[in-house]
Amino acid sequence: MKISKLKKMTDELGDWRKTHFTIDLKPENVDQEVKIGGWVQRTRDLGGLRFIILQDKFGIIQITAKKGIVSDEVFEKAKIEPQASIAITGKVKIFKKAPNGVEIIPSEIKILNRAPEQLPIDMTGKTMSELDTRLNNRPLDLRLPRNQAIFRIQDQMLISIRKVLNEKRFTEIITPKIIGSATEGGTELFPIMYFDKDAYLSQSAQLYKEQMTIPFENVFELAPCYRAEKSFTSRHICEIYVLDIEMAFSDMNDVMRMQENILHSVTTDIKINCEEDLKLLKIYDKFEVPEIPFKKYKYEEILDMLESKAGISIEFGEDISTEAYRKLGKILPGYYWVTNWPTEAKPFYILPCSDNPKISESFDLQKGWLELASGGTRVHDKKLLIKRLKAQGLNPKSFESHLNAFDFGMPPHAGLGFGIARYLLILTGAEQIKETVLYPRTPDRLTP
Amino acid sequence: MKISKLKKMTDELGDWRKTHFTIDLKPENVDQEVKIGGWVQRTRDLGGLRFIILQDKFGIIQITAKKGIVSDEVFEKAKIEPQASIAITGKVKIFKKAPNGVEIIPSEIKILNRAPEQLPIDMTGKTMSELDTRLNNRPLDLRLPRNQAIFRIQDQMLISIRKVLNEKRFTEIITPKIIGSATEGGTELFPIMYFDKDAYLSQSAQLYKEQMTIPFENVFELAPCYRAEKSFTSRHICEIYVLDIEMAFSDMNDVMRMQENILHSVTTDIKINCEEDLKLLKIYDKFEVPEIPFKKYKYEEILDMLESKAGISIEFGEDISTEAYRKLGKILPGYYWVTNWPTEAKPFYILPCSDNPKISESFDLQKGWLELASGGTRVHDKKLLIKRLKAQGLNPKSFESHLNAFDFGMPPHAGLGFGIARYLLILTGAEQIKETVLYPRTPDRLTP
Numbered sequence: 060m061k062i063s064k065l066k067k068m069t070d071e072l073g074d075w076r077k078t079h080f081t082i083d084l085k086p087e088n089v090d091q092e093v094k095i096g097g098w099v100q101r102t103r104d105l106g107g108l109r110f111i112i113l114q115d116k117f118g119i120i121q122i123t124a125k126k127g128i129v130s131d132e133v134f135e136k137a138k139i140e141p142q143a144s145i146a147i148t149g150k151v152k153i154f155k156k157a158p159n160g161v162e163i164i165p166s167e168i169k170i171l172n173r174a175p176e177q178l179p180i181d182m183t184g185k186t187m188s189e190l191d192t193r194l195n196n197r198p199l200d201l202r203l204p205r206n207q208a209i210f211r212i213q214d215q216m217l218i219s220i221r222k223v224l225n226e227k228r229f230t231e232i233i234t235p236k237i238i239g240s241a242t243e244g245g246t247e248l249f250p251i252m253y254f255d256k257d258a259y260l261s262q263s264a265q266l267y268k269e270q271m272t273i274p275f276e277n278v279f280e281l282a283p284c285y286r287a288e289k290s291f292t293s294r295h296i297c298e299i300y301v302l303d304i305e306m307a308f309s310d311m312n313d314v315m316r317m318q319e320n321i322l323h324s325v326t327t328d329i330k331i332n333c334e335e336d337l338k339l340l341k342i343y344d345k346f347e348v349p350e351i352p353f354k355k356y357k358y359e360e361i362l363d364m365l366e367s368k369a370g371i372s373i374e375f376g377e378d379i380s381t382e383a384y385r386k387l388g389k390i391l392p393g394y395y396w397v398t399n400w401p402t403e404a405k406p407f408y409i410l411p412c413s414d415n416p417k418i419s420e421s422f423d424l425q426k427g428w429l430e431l432a433s434g435g436t437r438v439h440d441k442k443l444l445i446k447r448l449k450a451q452g453l454n455p456k457s458f459e460s461h462l463n464a465f466d467f468g469m470p471p472h473a474g475l476g477f478g479i480a481r482y483l484l485i486l487t488g489a490e491q492i493k494e495t496v497l498y499p500r501t502p503d504r505l506t507p
Numbered sequence: 508m509k510i511s512k513l514k515k516m517t518d519e520l521g522d523w524r525k526t527h528f529t530i531d532l533k534p535e536n537v538d539q540e541v542k543i544g545g546w547v548q549r550t551r552d553l554g555g556l557r558f559i560i561l562q563d564k565f566g567i568i569q570i571t572a573k574k575g576i577v578s579d580e581v582f583e584k585a586k587i588e589p590q591a592s593i594a595i596t597g598k599v600k601i602f603k604k605a606p607n608g609v610e611i612i613p614s615e616i617k618i619l620n621r622a623p624e625q626l627p628i629d630m631t632g633k634t635m636s637e638l639d640t641r642l643n644n645r646p647l648d649l650r651l652p653r654n655q656a657i658f659r660i661q662d663q664m665l666i667s668i669r670k671v672l673n674e675k676r677f678t679e680i681i682t683p684k685i686i687g688s689a690t691e692g693g694t695e696l697f698p699i700m701y702f703d704k705d706a707y708l709s710q711s712a713q714l715y716k717e718q719m720t721i722p723f724e725n726v727f728e729l730a731p732c733y734r735a736e737k738s739f740t741s742r743h744i745c746e747i748y749v750l751d752i753e754m755a756f757s758d759m760n761d762v763m764r765m766q767e768n769i770l771h772s773v774t775t776d777i778k779i780n781c782e783e784d785l786k787l788l789k790i791y792d793k794f795e796v797p798e799i800p801f802k803k804y805k806y807e808e809i810l811d812m813l814e815s816k817a818g819i820s821i822e823f824g825e826d827i828s829t830e831a832y833r834k835l836g837k838i839l840p841g842y843y844w845v846t847n848w849p850t851e852a853k854p855f856y857i858l859p860c861s862d863n864p865k866i867s868e869s870f871d872l873q874k875g876w877l878e879l880a881s882g883g884t885r886v887h888d889k890k891l892l893i894k895r896l897k898a899q900g901l902n903p904k905s906f907e908s909h910l911n912a913f914d915f916g917m918p919p920h921a922g923l924g925f926g927i928a929r930y931l932l933i934l935t936g937a938e939q940i941k942e943t944v945l946y947p948r949t950p951d952r953l954t955p
Contacts, residue, residue, distance in 0.1 A: 069888070071861075072919040077756055078772055080676070096756045097724075098916045114680065116724045144916035146756065171756075172887055174916045195908070200917040201722035210678065210723070217679055221669065228528070230564065230658065231665055233748050233927075235946045236684070236731055237697075237708075249685075250700045251708065254735065254950050260685075262700065266948065270955075274649035275658070276545075276564045281931040283730075287702065300681050301889040308525055308544045308594065308619075439620055440517070460643070467647040468546045468592035468622045471520040479681075498683045498715065502702050505687040507718075507908040 069168040075146050079119040081113065082335075086160045090153040091107035095120065095163065096146040096171075098202070099139050100270060101183070109137035113147060113163075116207065118335070118381050121154065121162040122147055133165050142182060142199070190493060197498060197507060208336035209487045209495060215333050216483065217281070221324040229304070230275040234267035236260060236283065240457055247287045249297075255318070260285035263476060265408065268305040269437055270464045272472045276307035281479070292381075293491045294429060294481060298500040305474035310436040311420045314473045315396060318353040318424060318432060322394070329486065339492070341490045355396040364390060378403045381428075388428025398422045407447040410436040425478070426485045434475025441465035517655050518617040520939070521913060529561065529568040530783075534608045536599040541567065543611065544594040545903040546650070547587050549631070557585035561595060561611075564655065566783070569602065569610040571597055581613050590622035597945070612714040638941060645946060645955060656784035657935045659941060663781050664931065665729070667773040668750060675765070677752070678723040682715035684708060684731065686904055695735045695746075708733035711924060713856065716753040717885055718912045720920045724755040729927070737950050740829075741939045742877060742929060746948040753922035759868045762921045763844060766872060766880060767799040770842070777934065790936045803844040812838060813919075824849045829876075836876025846870045858884040872925070874933045882923025889913035 062413035078094045097115030111122040124137035139145060146169040179196045180188045187193075193200040200206060224231075241248055249260040259350050263284050271278045280303045288295060306313055326348040329337070337343035356364070361379065364379065365371040369386035373379060379387070379397075402411045402419040410420045421435035438444045441462060445455045455462060483495035493499040498507060526542045545563030559570040572585035578916055587593060594617040602610035627644045628636045630651065635641075642650040648654060672679075686709050689696055697708040711732050719726045728751045736743060774796040777785070785791035802907065804812070813819040817834035821827060827835070827845075850859045850867040858868045869883035886892045889910060893903045903910060931943035941947040946955060 072756065072758065075756075096916075097916070114928070116676075116722070142916040144918040171919055172913075172916050175914055178915070179911075196911065196915075198721035198912045201719075202915070207722055214678055218669075218673060221666075225666055230662055232945060233731075235746055235948055237733070237953070250699045253953055254737070256953055258953055270646040271649075271945070273646035274564070274655055283681075285685070289702070296684055298685055308520065308523075310520065313524070317676040357888055411622075417876055462955075463644065464646045465620075466623055467626070467644075467650070468590040469620050470544070470546075470592040471619055497680060497719070500683055500685055505685070505701055505704055505706055507912075 067173055068170065068315070069172060070146075072146070072171060074168070075148070075169060077146075080117045081115050082117040082159065084120060084151055084159055084161050086153055086164075088161065089153055092166075093151055093163070094146065094148050096144075098144050098174075099141050101141055102137065102139065104138060107425040109134065110144070111137055111139065111147075113145065114128040114202070114204070117211075118159070119204075120159065121157055121161050122149065122165050122168075123152075123154075129165055131198065133168050136168040136170060137165070137171060139168075139177060140174055142178060142202070144172040145170055159344075190491060192441075194493060194499065194504065195507065198246050201497070202487060203412050204339055208333075208339045209483065209489060210497070211336050212329055212333050212487055213479070213483050213495070215329050215370065216325050216479070216486065219328040220281070220321055222328075223317075223321050223324050224279045224304075227277065229277045229279045230271070232264075232268065232271050232275070232278045232280045234261075234264045234271070234280060234282070236285070249287045249299055259482065262286060263301070264303045265406075265476075266458075266461045268303050268474060269408065269472060270461070271470075272305050272307040272470055273464060273467050276470070277305070277309075279304045294484070296492055296496060296499050296501055298479065298496075300476040300479040300496075302479060303474065304477070305433075305437075305472055307472045309473045310471070311398070311422055311434065311473045314434055314475050315355075315422060315424075319353060323348065323351050326486070340487055349394050353394045353396055353424075354391075355398050355422075356391075357399045358397055358401065359399070361387065361397050375401055378404060384425075384428040384430075387425075391425070392427045394424065394426050396422050396424055403451075405435065407431060407451045407453060408437050408444070410438050411447075420473075422475075429481060429485065431481055431485070432475050434473065436471075436473040439465070439469045439471045441469075508637050515621050516618065517620060518594075520594070520617070523596070523617060527592075529563045529566040530607065532568060532599055532607055532609050532611075534601055537601055537607065538814050539599050540596065540614070541599055541611070542594065542596050544592075544689070546592050546622075547589050549589055549861065550585070550587065552586060557582065559585055559587065559593070559595075560884075561593065562650070562652070565659075566607070567652075568607065569615075570607055570613050571599065571602075571610050572613055576753060578615055581616050584616040584618060585613070587616075587618060587914075588622055588624060590626060590650070591618060592620040593618055593636045609887060638939060642941060642947065642952065643955065649945070652787055653796040654942075656781075656787045657931065657937060658945070659784050660777055660781050660935055661927070661931050661943070663777050664773050664927070664934065667776040668729070668769055670776075671765075671769050671772050672727050672752075677725045677727045678719070680712075680719045680721070680726045680728045681721070682709075682712045682728060682730070684733070695733070697733050704802045710734060712751045713854075713924075714906075716751050716922060717856065717917075718909070720753050720755040720918055721912060721915050724918070725753070725757075727752045739950065742932070744928065744940055744944060744947050744949055746944075748927040748944075750927060751922065752925070753885075753920055755918040755920045757921045758919070758951065759846070759870055759882065759921050762882055762923050763803075763870060763872075764800070766923060766925065767801060771796060771799050774934075788935055797842050801844055801872075802839075803843040803846050803870075804839075805847045806845055806849065807847070809835065809845050824851055826852060832873075832876040832878075835873075839873070840875045842872065842874050844872055851898075853883065855899045855901060856885050856892070858886050859895075868921075870923075872923075877929060877933065879929055880919065880925040881935070884919075884921040887917045887919045891915075 100112040100114040103110040107126040108123045127341035148167040149163040251258040400421045424432035480495045548560040548562040551558040555574040583782045596615040597613035674844040699706040848869045872880035928943045
């Protein structure tokens with residue numbers, strides 16, 4: 060990286076502290092002295108007049124330094140390079156052409172940290188750098204207003220999800236991510252050396268959240284889980300942040316309703332509170348609060364639909380391929396449920412239907428072609444659970460501790476797992492799941 | 508486990524759904540038909556009169572079945588074994604002796620799942636089972652009202668922490684727990700096999716949260732971190748849930764004030780909203796909302812205090828031993844800060860004081876003898892950071908990607924890490940950190 064030839068001076072922060080964020084400054088603050096901080100988005104030098112566009116976590120504001128009006132030191136410092144970190148003390152003035160209607164006349168500029176002339180990412184917004192370059196320089200990449208907007212939307216999403224679940228008196232649980240054995244019997248596990256024992260990274264909070272219905276009834280967790288899957292697609296990552304929900308005295312219909320309420324609250328809150336972010340992403344006009352309840356299609360209805368409308372024939376029991384989902388997404392572009400999957404296609408803990416044990420009380424939540432959530436009514440009877448384990452070729456002895464919990468008056472229960480980054484992909488119109496995760500982990504990406 | 512000799516009949520949940528939790532039922536609900544569910548805490552059989560104490564996630568209520576008044580089926584079912592999962596439909600009646608002033612006359616009892624006669628844990632509350640037995644049967648153990656109370660308090664704690672941080676417009680970040688190299692250069696790391704690469708479980712979100720001040724300024728994360736420490740104490744575990752905070756344009760004093768505000772809000776909310784839980788834990792009267800700000804003692808003042816008041820002599824630069832902390836906890840039983848630690852005793856990212864680089868802008872938060880949090884002002888200048896890395900015997904090349912971030916106009920920043928389970932220990936008066944974690948991980952505990 061080339062080092063700027065400008066003198067690399069910096070100032071101390073000292074007892075200078077921000078009084079406002081950029082978006083807080085309005086015409087009613089006129090003539091107030093304020094302290095704002097952030098970094099230089101760009102500058103303009105018209106000879107006797109210099110402008111800094113200062114960006115912070117929420118937006119931008121113009122700093123106007125006119126020779127003779129501001130001190131010589133301030134005027135000199137107003138020539139600072141983009142992405143340097145700065146602190147401004149100044150007066151608010153009306154400036155009708157600015158988005159928030161004001162600008163700042165600086166009385167002090169502190170240069171807190173410098174940036175080199177050449178940056179690894181184009182920060183002017185003219186061209187979008189390669190995704191790999193962006194991810195290799197993620198903190199800078201995330202300063203692009205578009206990327207800030209994506210994660211401001213994530214923030215609102217997380218707040219809204221918790222708001223709904225707290226109101227419904229769910230208990231937040233924190234379950235271990237280091238596990239002693241393969242929970243779901245899968246092979247896609249990352250092995251850990253745990254002192255002198257073999258252990259694994261948790262693939263899902265499934266068994267723990269089921270157990271936690273025993274003391275706490277309705278529970279949720281927002282936490283990472285891990286899949287050692289060598290998938291290189293736009294929607295797969297190896298470290299996945301998941302909303303896990305489990306509800307006692309409930310079946311799959313209760314869980315589906317709860318999830319619909321969550322998505323309805325999240326999108327309503329985003330539409331109201333993230334208007335500027337949606338506009339920045341150019342999706343405000345088409346951003347919709349979906350109508351609930353979502354349409355439900357049985358797995359077998361989906362097979363018929365694929366056959367008749369897309370010419371794709373899938374045999375009962377088989378999974379729906381990505382190609383088929385892509386076509387399905389064109390027929391059903393909105394949110395919808397695919398319910399009652401073949402029992403053999405679902406994990407051992409999913410309850411077979413009592414009137415036809417070949418199909419199960421299970422569901423996936425789809426948005427067009429993309430799967431967002433998966434869940435169902437669980438088996439709560441110990442004998443049936445052992446039978447289901449065996450039917451799936453698993454050894455009940457490996458699940459001894461989990462099976463014991465079914466002796467403690469395990470209530471009937473149901474739940475789901477919901478991928479946060481995939482949902483953020485839908486909400487923001489991003490192209491790649493790697494864009495909706497701060498530091499994604501894929502088979503070939505372990506740093507930064 | 509012995510299987511009960513009683514007929515193991517169960518009912519289907521069907522479309523029965525709860526209308527209330529036990530604590531929602533008040534005298535004003537008299538004569539209403541309600542549906543409540545949970546499990547049998549205990550029963551009493553007086554011949555023609557049978558009682559069930561039904562417990563749910565929030566409390567208990569008495570179900571009264573009098574022969575001739577209730578149906579024969581209901582009367583028969585009222586003889587159900589403890590810990591069975593049940594659903595009751597019934598009418599609310601005034602019962603002045605009950606804690607909430609009401610009881611339920613059942614019109615229907617559904618037995619949803621059974622429990623064996625012999626349970627691995629004493630659920631009568633008379634004696635406390637061994638901790639290992641309790642942890643081996645954790646879902647049942649957590650049904651003990653005392654344990655439910657501990658995690659209801661945790662729930663309030665997490666809600667209050669997030670409330671403060673959301674109000675202050677911190678951005679919630681989700682950082683990777685799989686890392687490609689040893690972040691802090693420590694040896695206490697769990698190795699992972701990441702496809703064909705060596706990786707580790709994250710010891711702390713430190714480097715990522717510092718980087719995230721670049722786009723988001725003030726950030727926080729609530730997430731697990733991992734320490735492969737062979738400690739067998741009442742306060743150490745290997746999987747630790749931590750609140751990480753990092754604040755831009757701030758120094759350690761801002762972070763300490765923020766943490767004081769958080770603890771003040773958490774304890775105020777618990778005192779108001781968890782009154783019954785504190786009473787159940789027999790700590791309501793002594794539960795205090797601590798006065799803020801907490802007292803601050805410099806590391807050197809603490810050494811003097813230990814010397815003069817406890818006869819313990821520690822040389823400048825040395826750590827404070829557990830024994831010394833135990834004595835200190837008797838001298839200073841409340842919350843207090845220990846600030847300005849020797850620079851060499853703190854990690855490379857902690858800022859040395861400008862007037863005396865042998866001491867640093869660092870702090871620990873103590874409650875009596877127990878350390879709850881640790882933090883400080885960070886180095887934000889790249890050259891100084893490289894110098895500090897070298898001084899601590901670390902290779903700057905291993906931190907290349909992190910160091911690059913310091914070219915992106917890294918703002919001055921400060922932060923802390925705060926252990927959730929240790930704080931819950933303090934809040935609830937539990938004896939052991941293993942009691943304040945749902946499924947603790949220690950060197951010898953990997954399941955359940």
